[in-house]
Amino acid sequence: MDFQNTREFAQQLDAKDKLAKYRDEFIFPHVNGKQVIYFTGNSLGLQPKRTKAYVDEVMDDWAKLAVEGHFYADKPWWDYQERFAAPLSKIVGALPSEVTVMNTLTVNLHLLMVSFYRPIKKRYKIICEEKAFPSDQYMIQTQVKFHGFDPADAIVEIKRRKGEHNIRLEDVLATIDQVGDELALVLIGGVNYYTGQVFDMKTITKAGQAAGAYVGWDLAHAAGNIALELHDWNVDFAAWCSYKYMNSGPGNASGCFVHEMHHNDLDLPRFAGWWGHNKERRFLMEPQFNPVRGADGWQVSNLPILSLAPYLASVEMFDEVGMPALIQKRDQITSYLEFILHEIDHEVHGNFEILTPTEPAERACQLSVFLHGEGRALFDYLMKAGVIVDWREPNVIRLAPVPFYCSYEDMYEFGQVLKAGILSHKK
Incomplete structure (x- = not known):
């Protein structure tokens, strides 16, 4: 699939997503009155409402x-x-x-x-x-x-x-x-x-x-x-x-x-x-x-x-x-996130390095990104902006776009927040 780094394209993917309704089955935290973008299901999953x-x-x-x-x-x-x-x-x-x-x-x-x-x-x-x-x-x-x-x-x-x-x-x-x-x-x-x-x-x-x-x-x-x-x-x-x-x-x-x-x-x-x-x-x-x-x-x-x-x-x-449906979305949304990361890296003239293998058989619902030239300040910026990610020393963020509750528009929005955070530190 030819991805696009636009909100409209992300929303089109969400409209076709057979699992999109399950997003409403989970309770999201809020930061500054806004529902977070949650990337840390590889550490602690969100609470299902039915729990x-x-x-x-x-x-x-x-x-x-x-x-x-x-x-x-x-x-x-x-x-x-x-x-x-x-x-x-x-x-x-x-x-x-x-x-x-x-x-x-x-x-x-x-x-x-x-x-x-x-x-x-x-x-x-x-x-x-x-x-x-x-x-x-x-x-x-x-x-x-x-x-x-x-x-x-x-x-x-x-x-x-x-x-x-x-x-x-x-x-x-x-x-x-x-x-x-x-x-x-x-x-x-x-x-x-x-x-x-x-x-x-x-x-x-x-x-x-x-x-x-x-x-x-x-x-x-x-x-x-x-x-x-x-x-x-x-x-x-x-x-x-x-x-x-x-x-x-x-x-x-x-x-x-x-x-x-x-x-x-x-x-x-x-x-x-x-x-x-x-x-x-x-x-x-x-x-x-x-x-x-x-x-x-x-x-x-x-x-x-x-x-x-x-x-x-x-x-x-x-x-x-069923696991087949989850895996199908997992592969696509992870690939879209990877695409967004490369797009933002190009736009900010950065130096991102994705540590996770590129082969689909060798990766799952996580991308670990080495943010060369960035530091803890970027992580703090993301968290204050309502993007919940995981930080690992020296400067790696782990991103898990969990198919049950992450949306494609989340991936696009994350890219925009990431770009803003990087550019704000370069001023």
Whole structure:
């Protein structure tokens, strides 16, 4: 498509957008009395309007039924997470039995590593990406130390080549081959939080398993954002937060995936809890753990229903729309944003550098832009003008045009505000 940097053209795209009506399903903050342009759904998604009804339902059941809400609420609490199985499995490309919702992301990754990081003297190394999200770095470091190994030796980071912003697939595969029979686990973020690069999870999973390792993925920036086929890719395990593209609220519950090939392996270690016990026998209070055969068998604690309610509201919205429609708009609106950035760069004689890959298969709903010659003052200008973006040192802004609630006119308007901000600093 031949894009144009005009408001009229952007409005024409909005008029043809089949998802445009969902913009009104979300609550936007306001700055100076004006609705913001919101680019930080890769950090915290906007609140869906329908969320309040789901939370109120739980509060009403608690008020009216108290403890009996576990069994007699319209959505009984004792199996509340089972309502996620069908819609969430479509979002991540899994069987319904392979997904569950519990805890928070890093907690779940730690719990999953109990099962899937089982180092021995010879096979103990973990491969991760350079500049992984700090929480992943801390988690992996402490897991390695817990098992008595030196992180400097046991953790192998895949590096970017000099002068490049993204990691090459051939370098990932070469690193797996080099580590060889010392490799215990590959654990990478499916979408890099800083650059927005999407990794070839299918190819990397196959290579890691061929080397004799387990392969897991942190899908914090991938779930609800890209097409996932976790079951068909044979991924061992994965986890994701729900508050970015999946709009469930700050710090909310995490989703988990465990491939069905592991469901009946009762010798696989795990940290067990009551809620992972055989559902039909849970209230017999038996002394020996008998796990549910499925991802629910990794559950530990009673469910945080007030956290799950907003997530369920969002998941059911995803089920209405479907990932194919979201991805179709994601690709077009991201391309339009990229076009706008290049247009503004030309108009202001700037020096923007988009760190995110240009290939559609290697990027999703994020463009990370290195604003050479600009500084924090430009970020402050954008925020005061009602454009909510994310700043990363030294001078990178991350822009996520989320297809559920961002419009094409937002992209055009952002370009005008960006241009005004740059020109005002050059005077």
